[in-house]
Structures are given as structure tokens and as C-alpha cells.
Amino acid sequence: MEYTARELMVVCAARQIRDYERVFVGMRLPLLAFALARRAHAPHCAGLFESGTLRDAPSAELLYTMSDAPNITDSLWATSTLNVIGLMASGEIDLGFIGGAEIDHYGNLNTTLIGDWEHPTVRLPGSGGGADIASLARRLAIIMPHERHRLRERVDFVTSPGYGYPDAKGPAGSSWRARQGLPRGGPSALITTLAVFTFDPATGEALLQSYHPGSSIAEVQANTGWPLRLAPDCAATVPPTAAELDIIRASDPHGVWTR
Amino acid sequence: MEYTARELMVVCAARQIRDYERVFVGMRLPLLAFALARRAHAPHCAGLFESGTLRDAPSAELLYTMSDAPNITDSLWATSTLNVIGLMASGEIDLGFIGGAEIDHYGNLNTTLIGDWEHPTVRLPGSGGGADIASLARRLAIIMPHERHRLRERVDFVTSPGYGYPDAKGPAGSSWRARQGLPRGGPSALITTLAVFTFDPATGEALLQSYHPGSSIAEVQANTGWPLRLAPDCAATVPPTAAELDIIRASDPHGVWTR
């Protein structure tokens, strides 16, 4: 059965969502993943948006931004940005999705600048709510195109903290987050156009969990800026089912985000 | 013309309100004072309530508490307690009214306890929003029955800071408030059943500004727990006008608060 890389990424993202979870939903692919999870294996999950919205069902129309009018219509809470991010700060949010321009071996994300801090070669838009989600959600899932210049040994700027870096006080990983004073969390999955990575909280390192059908460990390595470490059960990514693809295509009939 | 001591107190309180001012209104007499000021000399003043309400006109019915339903009906803002007290904290409120069980020579108010802190002889209800109003409003007006045991040289407990006390670092008054870190404010008037006091911000001392018709400096002194200091222009309190009394009696037709 035919499907696009982005459709597979939506499926992989949806698999991160467990039933009854509260999910901080971003735009584009994660939003479709929320719709898929709701209609497939997680019918009781709830979606939150930093614009100030809580939904128990995807909006009636495809969204270009989280503040689009259809996303407020029939929502279950329309409130302030502080109130919804505050829920995450107080530990109420299970999973958050974010993207980024660059990610490194330890799941640290950069959406601020490329190059020198004082004289960047590229100025990126910035954190938005990304750094908050990376700091405060119980689990973090990252979605990115898989390109060697994006998956780097070390990012130029840590906008959204992952598992940090080894330092004089100890290793990267959950212990680094604790040293910084972060209350919880850390990346649990990196979903790309070629593969899915999980992370080892003890060392903070990304582990290749699965490579997408048609790709290979060698191709993933060729497009990744750090020497791969494989998860013990590393294997090919389970492809989408026909039912999953039907739901995705119903949510994005013109393929705005998935083609 | 006949009037009660409380009716005169309402008039004295109303005279504290200038046109266009934002006033933190308490219950009972200050609420009637707000109604009087709106209808008399301050038609553009606005009233705020720590329950979370802004009004440009008194409620249609007499209130027993600020959260009574008629006080929300036709109000201009119904919000959180934090938002309205926050306005005062950020310097937006000109005048606040409070009462108290005890007040002293320097305008410090006690609504917490009488006697020993650990074993009080009387436990009073506490601050409510009083300590916030005394801390944060630009001007403070205090309304109390005039009894010698209530107007004391020094209160047992400072719930709502007035002008403090002289200490090693300097005198009472505005300078004491600045030493504490209070952003502004301090008592500008104490209105009792017998008299009106103003305050000297340089020393923090209460000054007898006027004694009510029928009373006298001697009677005020006999009922005041500190040696009186007179304002240069100390005189008899200007009595209510017939128009003022008509407005008060229209607001409290059964004399619930004024008899």
C-alpha cells in the first residue's frame, strides 16, 4: 500500500499517544497524530494548545494555526496561555510534541539560531512554546525531517533542553535535567522522515529504534551526524495500516501537511 | 436637620472620593459613600471590589456582602480577586476604604487578635483584603466606631500597616513605609463616630482634623488613647446637606447600615 513519509511519521507520532493521556499538541503532523490517536487506539486522550485551548475531539476543519477559529469552536476550555502551560508546569501533561531546525545526539533542540550567537548565519523564529514543552511535559516527542545537517553531534544553541551534555558534575540524561532543576521529562522519541529514535535516560543518548520501510540502518547513519547506537530491538518501522491511512486522509484530504 | 452619626460618617467618607478616582470599596458605610459620591460630587468615580468586580454605578439593591448577586448584575468587569487586587498592587487604585477593631496613633490597624499572639484574649476574623488595601492603595481611608479601647497608643498586632512606628532607622510615616518596601500609600483619613483625623506623613501621627457637631475636642480626647495633636485648621465637621442625606436614605431606605 502506498503512503508518504509524512503519513508514516503521523502514524509513528500517534503511537506515542496512550489512551487517557493529556497531550500538548503542536501543529501539522502532531495535530494529525492527535486526530488519528483519538479515532484509533486512544479514544479518551485530550489535546491542549498553548494558545489556550483544550479539545477532546479534533476540529471540524484542517488547521493552519492553533488559533484558527474552528479550533476554538466546540472546544472544552478557551483560556489563557499561562493557564494551559501552567498545567504542564504543574505536571499535568503527559506528552508534548515539538519540532526543530536542529537536534543533537542528546535530544537537545535548536530553534533559535545557526552559527555564532552574536553574528548568526541564520536567525530562526525562536522557542514559541517549544522550550516550555521540552522543560515541563512528562514525555517529549520530536518530529523532524531527517537531514545530516539537522541531526548533529551538538547543536549551536539549546533552545529546548533534551538530556543536556556530560559535564563535570555527571553524565547527560535524566540526571543532567535534575542538575539543571528541571522538574521532570525529557525526550522519549525522535520521529524523522527516515527513522524513529528512542533515548536512554541514563546517558541521554539517542538510540535508533526503527528505520522506515525502504530505508536502512546504513542510510540512517549516512544522514545522521553522530555515530548511531542501536536499540536492542532495533528493527524496521511497522508500516501504517489501511485504517490508519484512511483516518489521516480524512483529516487532511488535500494532503496539505502529508504530501 | 436630624441625621445619625453613621450618616455623617458616610458623608465624611464620600468627601474623600474625588471625581474620576478608582476606589476600592468595602461594605457598609464606604459602599454608601461610593453611592453618595457618584450621585453628588464624583459622577465619574469607579468602584472596585476584591471579590472581582468593577462598577461605575452602585448596585440596584442594598448589599450585605460584595458578592451579592445584584453587585455583579450590570457590572463592568467580573474577574478574579487577583486581577483586581493586582490593579492596586500596580498602582492603579487611588483610594481604599477599610475598617478595623483597633487603630493606633500612627494609623496601624489590627483585625487579627487582641492580647498575646500565642494566647489571644480575642481572635478576630483577620485581614481579608484589608492588609492588601493598606499596603497598596495610593490613599487609605479608615472608618471605625470611636471608643477609647479601639483608638490606642499602639495596637497589639499590625494587620494593615499604616505609618508604622519610629525605629532605629528613622521616624514613622511615609519614610517607615519606604523602609519596609511598601510601594506607596498610607492613611489619609480616619473617620469615626466622633471625629475625622488626617495624618502627617512626615511623622505618621494622626491629627484631629474635625470633631463632629455635638462633640468637642475634649470629648474626642476623652475617648482617644493617645494625646491629641490638632490639625492647624481643626474645626467642627461640616454637617451633611439635605441633598446628601436624601441620597444616603435612598440607598439605605431601611437604615440597615446607617441607623
Added chain:
Amino acid sequence: MQKHGNENCMGKLMTMSEAIARYVSDGAAVAIGLALEALIPHAAAHEMIRQRRQNLTLIGPISDILFDQLIGAGCVAKVQAAWVGNVSEGLGHCYRRASERALPRSLITEAHSNFTIGLALFAAAMGSPYIPTRSLLGSDIPRLNPTLRLESSPLDDSPVLLVPAIQPDVAILHVQRCDEEGNAHLWGNTGVAQEAMLAARDVILITEEIVAHQVIASDPNRVPGPFFKVRAVVHEPGGAHPAAVQGYYNRDHAFYHAYHTATRTPEGYQTWLDEWVLGVPDRTAYLAKLGEERWQSLRVTEHRYAAAVDYGY
């Protein structure tokens, strides 16, 4: 691990007796009476008394006789409050007896102002350890309440009062209407109700009406907080009496006066408690005892409807 909605698969709709039994345990920190003099969950407090809860910590700004009743019944070890008494009458006799003479038991008061209790709940709602304020500087309140900390601002060394976060075990809110999942509409004065709902670990909603999900979803700006924090929904019309519920009924001022008069002595309080709390099994019996005529006299007669709002696209 946090609680999930799936604990509530069986449904959140339950009786007051079930809700208090399940979600208010002995020793719990309970935020209640959060919209100042309105929307006070008196029916919930009466059920706590009937179930003989012990060693509660009560959290709220100005509890208008609800705290006084629970204190008089011996349910309370500590209050974190700005004011405890009877707003239209003055002092709370039970609060006085407990504070002055440890009757029926000793009571700790952690004194706040309305602003600091709101900031403490907001801090918890934001996951912040504390919020600094300039209020109460120079007041003795921070000297009586050791949780409030006088410090210097790291920004300019000026004095600040640090108000630590307060996270209630449970917040009990009275609302006008909600659905069976705990999606609610709250209007009128809200006091610190939203801050408490967002700060608390568990939430119990007491509601005048149960409405369809779609009614709530038609106006998401009226919702105080997320359904997934709500553990129990109790349909209890009249559950706030003698407090007011905007659009439903007015405050019963005479009831507060009668309570003030009746509770001057411990014996008088016990008689009042026997009559209005221990002597009635639930709120339905309470309202029957109050009498149809009196109840009807409190109902809203001057209806004022909000202008239309379109959430369309």
C-alpha cells in the same frame, strides 16, 4: 504517577456522600469557599461534618461561616485563610472558641490576605515554588505565618514577601452547570476559584444543573478548568445555600444572622448543628426543612441574560 481520567471510567457523577467519602480523607488539605461570599459549597461542608472528617486543613480567602461550622464540629486542625467569620454579622464564634480556648480542639491559623492566598494558589497552578509581592510588607502577618518569607529581590535588593505555593489535595467548587465529565460553566464573581481548581490535585464539582456536553462546549471561555482534573460531579441544586449563586438564587442574609445568634455558646452551636446538619441526611432534606416558601423567596426574579456571542468560523 498522576491520576488519569480512566480512574473515572465508572463515571464521575455521584452523590455528595460518595464524593466526600472518596475524595476528602482525614487530614486532607481542602480548598473550599473560593468565590468569596458567593458559590460556597455549604452542602459539601455539611456532608464532611456528617462523615466526621478529622484534622482537615481548610484553604480559602474569606469563608463566610463555612469554616466556622467545620471548626465548631472539630473537623479542622489548620486554616490557611485571609478571614474567618460571618461576613454580614462579624465574628465567627466557633473560630473564636477554637483559637482562644481550643474548643472543641486546638486550631492553627496560617494567616494570609486575600491577595496572598490567591497568589499562593496561582503559584501552584503555574508550577512556581513561590510568587514575590510588595503587599503585607510592614504587616505583622508574615511574623504570625512562618510560611511567608521576607527576602530581598535579587534584581535590586528591595524587600519582597515570598508567598509559597499552596497545592490543595482537593478543591471543592460550586458551579452553575456542568456535564457528567466535569466540563463546567462558572460565572459571576470567581474570586480565587479558578486558581484553586488549577492548583489542586483533585477537584469536586457541586453543580446546580447537569447539562449536555454541547451546552458547555458552546461557550468554552466560561469553563474554569479542564475536565480531567475533576474526580467527582455532584448534582446538588441549592447546595450553596445560604450563599448566592448568580442567576439561580440570592444570599439568605437572615440565615447568617440566625447562625450568628444561635452559635454564641458551644451548646447553642451544637443545637444549631443538630438541627441543620446532623439532623438532616442530605441537602434535599435540608431544603425541605428550610421550606418551599423561604426557598422560593430567594430565587432569582430579576433575570438578566448575557448578550449573544458567536463562536463560529
Added chain:
Amino acid sequence: MQKHGNENCMGKLMTMSEAIARYVSDGAAVAIGLALEALIPHAAAHEMIRQRRQNLTLIGPISDILFDQLIGAGCVAKVQAAWVGNVSEGLGHCYRRASERALPRSLITEAHSNFTIGLALFAAAMGSPYIPTRSLLGSDIPRLNPTLRLESSPLDDSPVLLVPAIQPDVAILHVQRCDEEGNAHLWGNTGVAQEAMLAARDVILITEEIVAHQVIASDPNRVPGPFFKVRAVVHEPGGAHPAAVQGYYNRDHAFYHAYHTATRTPEGYQTWLDEWVLGVPDRTAYLAKLGEERWQSLRVTEHRYAAAVDYGY
């Protein structure tokens, strides 16, 4: 001494041109674009460009091309923001040119997250010097933004990030409706709009409709803040285009795409600016240029009205 309503005896209702001329001066700190992608006061930004404002500080969470336009026009010296770009398209070309090559002028970015910019405005609204948070610990953002302070909590020595209060000189809010005194109704997503209104010294309201005082007073829970902070009321239907206004019109996604494509080069930006901003005297002319057919295609067709609410007594 604070400003009073009496400065506005002459009335707050004025044209956009008057409002910007009076209340947005060169060098002002302006909070604008506060409800994230909705209710963005684009018409106000265009008037600031036409009046050639200089050295502005722009404050807001994610400005969705409004900041990019003002930066490209050379009006801006500093941004205090979580995100600057084009939400549905990606990067903001003018922001890149200013940050990377000081074109048309240099730009300082004080980087925030959506949470910290909200906390900074809330702190000002509460009169608090700062609010501590655990967000952004371990991020490089505090190292790029010197106003954010890493400290230890005096309560337990744990790391905290102190977010200092931000008080805008003026906050510009787009609302659905308000009266001539500045009593407004705002609904849908509010982002940080209320916090900014309460934090700012002055407030300008841009409104889709002017309504009777009584319409606003019928629903006081919908009011974002007090009328007495409002200095100017501008009746500007369509003033948020291409952003959405809940219940009035939807987001014009194609317009954002066209802006993204057109502004890749400085010359392209200038052409776009001449066509859509400098070449039109006001929003009426702008909407005429947009065309009736396109404008109508954005209007709300699926109406969804809020359930009735009674504020009676």
C-alpha cells in the same frame, strides 16, 4: 501621578491615525499580537509604519508576520518575544535580514518562551517584580536574554529562573466589540491579552463593533480589563485581517503565503509594503483593495452561539 479617565473627557473614540499618533510614540514599548495567531491588530501596525515610528520595542508571544512587517519597515529597535516569523509558512524574512545583516537596521532580540513572556506580563499586572519558574532551566535562552536571572529558591535552594516583570507603555488589543468608554468583550483564545492589558500603562482597543454600554454590562465575565486603562477606542472592522477574529472572520492563510513569497528579498518586501501599507491610506482602502469577494469568503458561515447565561438576582 497616574492618568485618569478625565484626560479622556473629550472621548476615547478616535481614528486609527489619531490613536497611533497620540499613544504610540517613538521609542515606545508596545505589546501587540497577544492572542497568538488570532486577533492580531494588523491595521494598527500598518498605521505605525505609515507614521514612520522609530525605535519601538515590540512585546508579544508569537507575532505571526506583524513583527516581521514592522521590523522590515525599520520601526523596531528591540523585540521581547518567544517567536518571530510566519506561523503557517515558517521563517520571517525581514526578521532574518535585521538579525543577520542589520537590514534595514540592527535589532536586539530578548528571547522568551510563550510561558515566560506571559509570566513577565502577569508579574507587572500583579505589581510583582518577578515570577520564578522551572521552565527554561537548562535552555540557552537565559544566556541570550540577560533580563532572565538564574537564582536559587530561598525556600529550598533549588534552581529557579526569575522572569522580571515587563510593563509595556501601551498594549494594543483587537476585540470583538466594545462601547465608547472602552468596556470590551473578548472571546475565543485570549493568549496573553488580558495579562498585557493589565500590565500596560495605556491601552488601545481596536474593535470590530461599537456597541451600547448595556451590551457589555450584560456579560461582565467577558471583559478583559477595566475601561479606565483604555485611552483610545478605534472602530476598525476587518482590522485584524489576515488574522482571524472568532465569530467574525477566519484567517486568510493565502495572504500569509503571499507575504512569505513576496518578502524573500528587501526589494520584494518594499514592493509588498508599498502595495499593502504605504499605498493605502487606511483599513477601509485596504479592504477595498483586498476585494469584496475575497473578504466575504473569509466571513463566518458556520455560526455557533453560546448557551444562555443569566446574571440576574
